[in-house]
Amino acid sequence: MNSVNRRSFIQALAAVGSASILTVPTARASATSKARVVVVGGGFGGAAAAKYIKLMDNAIDVTLVEPNATYTACPLSNEVISGHRTLESLQTRYGGLTARGINIVQRWVTAVDPVKKVVTLTGGATLSYDALVMAPGIDFTWGSVEGYxxxxxxxxxxxxxxxxxxxxxxxxxxxxxxxxxxxxxxxxxxxxxxxxxxxxxxxxxxxxxxxxxxxxxxxxxxxxxxxxxxxxxxxxxxxxxxxxxxxxxxxxxxxxxxxxxxxxxxxxxxxxxxxxxxxxxxAHTAGKIARDAGLANAQGWCEVQPMTMESTMHKDIYPVGDACIAGELPVYDMPKSAHMAVTQAKVAAGAIVAKINGLPNPEPYYVNTCYSLAAPDYGFSVVHVYKVEANKFIYVKDAGGISPIKTPPITRRLEAEYANGWFNNIMADAFV
Amino acid sequence: MKKAIGRACALTLCLVGGAMVAPAMAADPIEALAATCNNCHGLNGVSVGASMPSIGGQSEAYLRMLMLEWKSGARYSATMGRLLKGYSDEQIAALAKYFAAKPWVPSEQRAPDQVVFNGRLVSDRCTTCHGERGGQPSDSATPRLNGQWAMYLEMELNKYRDDAVNLPHRKMRKNAQKLEQAEVYEVSNFMAVQKGQ
The missing domain is CATH 3.50.50.60 (FAD/NAD(P)-binding domain)
Known part of the structure; x- marks a missing residue:
């Protein structure tokens, strides 16, 4: 058994007051689990990390802490503003992850102790972890524009x-x-x-x-x-x-x-x-909890190790998604996109599962595809492929890049449809 | 060597930890590479987005040929070519093998009976090579169509039919151009709703 504060964990679950959250698989997984992973934040990065850890090793107990019952995706949300999409079409709940045996705790994380490896939730309950995935997304810097x-x-x-x-x-x-x-x-x-x-x-x-x-x-x-x-x-x-x-x-x-x-x-x-x-x-920074946990650099972003996505600040904490800063700055940094977040989450998941099982760290692969829609039938994309060489993120210049400027009109039509297909698949890849 | 160490470690863990079994997915390096495809093509290559094709269960030769043609630029692509230039030929071969070994899962789709009926009437343009219901390709370089997404099939057929971009398959161009615009939609839907082969 791991050093899980089991009593307060169950108290936390009971306090949430929803029977569906304390599922039978939770209890079973806790009794036999070989390690516990806590994921902070249920956006693309957090959800995908939780899913892929569980997918790769079902014996690891995975708990996702997310204050909201419903997630609203940002990609394609500009189409809501123009009336081409409903907000509901961008939303998902966490049933897909629950079905995989992942514990969902609907709380805020108020503190992280990276030395004792414990997180505290609203209400005071604590969860201990062997590995922590930090995926809080971004916070706005109010006052970065005076009066805003x-x-x-x-x-x-x-x-x-x-x-x-x-x-x-x-x-x-x-x-x-x-x-x-x-x-x-x-x-x-x-x-x-x-x-x-x-x-x-x-x-x-x-x-x-x-x-x-x-x-x-x-x-x-x-x-x-x-x-x-x-x-x-x-x-x-x-x-x-x-x-x-x-x-x-x-x-x-x-x-x-x-x-x-x-x-x-x-x-x-x-x-x-x-x-x-x-x-x-x-202006943005990494989400407050990541900064409070001492994971952020002077500019407010979480730096990571390319081979594993482990924080450069604290051991056994893996920041993923928009809260990270990675890649070759300033031009070839990793874009803060849903696709990148899911990609980073898979690298972190692979590294965590390998470490827990005493296996060699898998080769990390970082790929990003990001579509933009200028009209419902007019889309284009940028692709990024990164390699890790000598423990550095290297942007592969032979690959990637933007859609061609000169191209038959069909390219824009195809990429508009690909944007919609991509959205369905990335939602499923992270949340189902 | 690395692999051997990994196996040795895993074995030690088994002995020490009792219930601890090294998970296959974490141990196999192809899994991490293949996971980069899931974002758009779904877990195990089963897509849930109508414009993105399912790839799990297509033949190894077909998948490898397509990826290499996109990478070299011999075949037009809107997005894939830029991605594949970041993958080695060995990685492409490994991915083709990986997804070919997955089961082919026809997507759940519906189309009006009349559309499917009309589609079947013109499907003889397709069936010689792809099989009666699109699920029995005549050779290993030909894809399955049964249960593939209708929208994707329609988009691909239109590419061949409009002939505005570089596609190496002459026979496909020839047959697609014999279809009327409405027939492209109908035959795509006929293939898409097929559950069996």
Whole structure:
């Protein structure tokens, strides 16, 4: 038996008050398990890590701690804003993981003790672990834009954690009158879903164009001087929505430094811009619990060892997903995408299972595919392949890259459909 | 050598731990490589996204040929070529073998009876090589179609039919071009709803 604080674990489960959470397989697994893994966070990375550990070695007791009963995926959530998708189509619960014998504990983790290898949950119960997967996603840095607070996000939605914020932005866009301006202010790099703000511009333009509001404009006020798939987006904007989308880079005073929600105004260093809809996406860091656990670097991100995804700060803790920073910075860092998170989770899962079983660490493989939809039938992608050489992440320059700029129209149509097929499969790969 | 050490370790664990058995999936290096395909093609190559083909249970020769052609650029692809340039030919061969060894699982799909009926009428363009219901390919370089996703089949057939991109299979181009646009949809659905071979 491992050093599991079993009594408080069961108390925690009882306190949640749901019989379905304390399943029969849980009790059986605990009695015979060879090791215990705790996973913090039930997004793509956390869910996939839990699933693949269990898949590779059913004798390991796996507990996923996630405060929400329903997960809302971010990929394709820009299509909710344009009305092409429902929020429900992006949602899943944790029944698929429960069916695999994974314990789901619907709580927040309030503390991690990396020395004693114990996590504390809301309510005070504790769980001990042999290995911990840390997948909290990102937190916003409120105040990274002056005046942009949690309260201000109710007027100027970020819509960068899919859910009510997505619906709020959708509602505001749909209330726009022809000729009005929508402002999108992306965060400084690095941020989750690097093409997200630019895909969003296209999706909003699509909505406006098809609802008699074609004289409206979308203004992207960007602190950055370039962005993911820039050539492809600019081509798509020009082809599909001529004159509707304007991008102002940081070097041309694009950076929003202050907002006034009452007057619908964004202030840059030298200018000001008014919009009837203002979408401010604040700066990100790794989720608070990862930073509190001492896993983050000075910039607020979790660094990892390429062979295993184990933290460079603490042994037996494996950060995965958007909270990580990895790869060849600054240009070839690993994108914060669902695909990357699932890939990293599989590497972490393989390393954890190998270590517990005394097997050699498996060769790690890191691959990312990220589709963007500029219209329902117009998609494109970026592919990343990484190798690990001399304990460093190496971006394989012969592979990967963006969809070709010059290509027959069929490529955009195919990749739009691939985006939808990818979504179904990645959801299943992580949650079922 | 590494493998031998792994086996020795696993054996020791068995002796010491009693119930501890080294799991096969963690021990076999192909599993980690193949897991990179699951994101889009599903666990064991069974896709749940209509535009993404199931690959588990397709023949080894077919899978390897496709991947190598995408990698070299001999065959057009929207996405796969960029991915496969990151895989060695040996890895590609290993992946083809891995997924070919998985069972072929026809997807649960429905189509209106009339569509399926019409599809069957024009399916003789396909059946010589792919089998009466698409599940008995005439040679090892030909894919199964029975229970493959209708949307994927339609997209592939249209690629051959429109002939706007580089696809090496002349016979496929010729036959696809003999189909009317509506027939592409119908025959794709006919193959997609087939549960048996």
């Amino acid at each position: 607070t949690l309260a201000a996000s109710e007027q100027m939605p970020h819509a960068y954690k899919a859910g009510p914020q997505t619906l709020l932005l959708q509602k505001q866009v749909m209330a726009m009158k022809d000729g009005e301006v929508c402002i999108i202010a992306p965060p400084p790099k690095p941020f989750r879903c690097p093409p997200g703000p630019y895909e969003r511009a296209a999706q909003i333009a699509h909505y406006l164009q098809h609802h008699g509001k074609g004289k409206s404009k979308i203004l992207i006020l960007d602190p950055n001087d370039s962005f993911s798939k820039k050539g492809l987006f600019e081509q798509a904007w020009k082809t599909l929505y001529p004159g509707m989308i304007e991008w102002i880079p940081g070097k041309d005073d694009g950076k929003v430094v202050r907002v006034n929600p009452a007057t619908h105004t964004c202030y840059t260093t030298f200018g000001e811009h008014k919009g009837s809809v203002i979408n401010i996406i604040p």
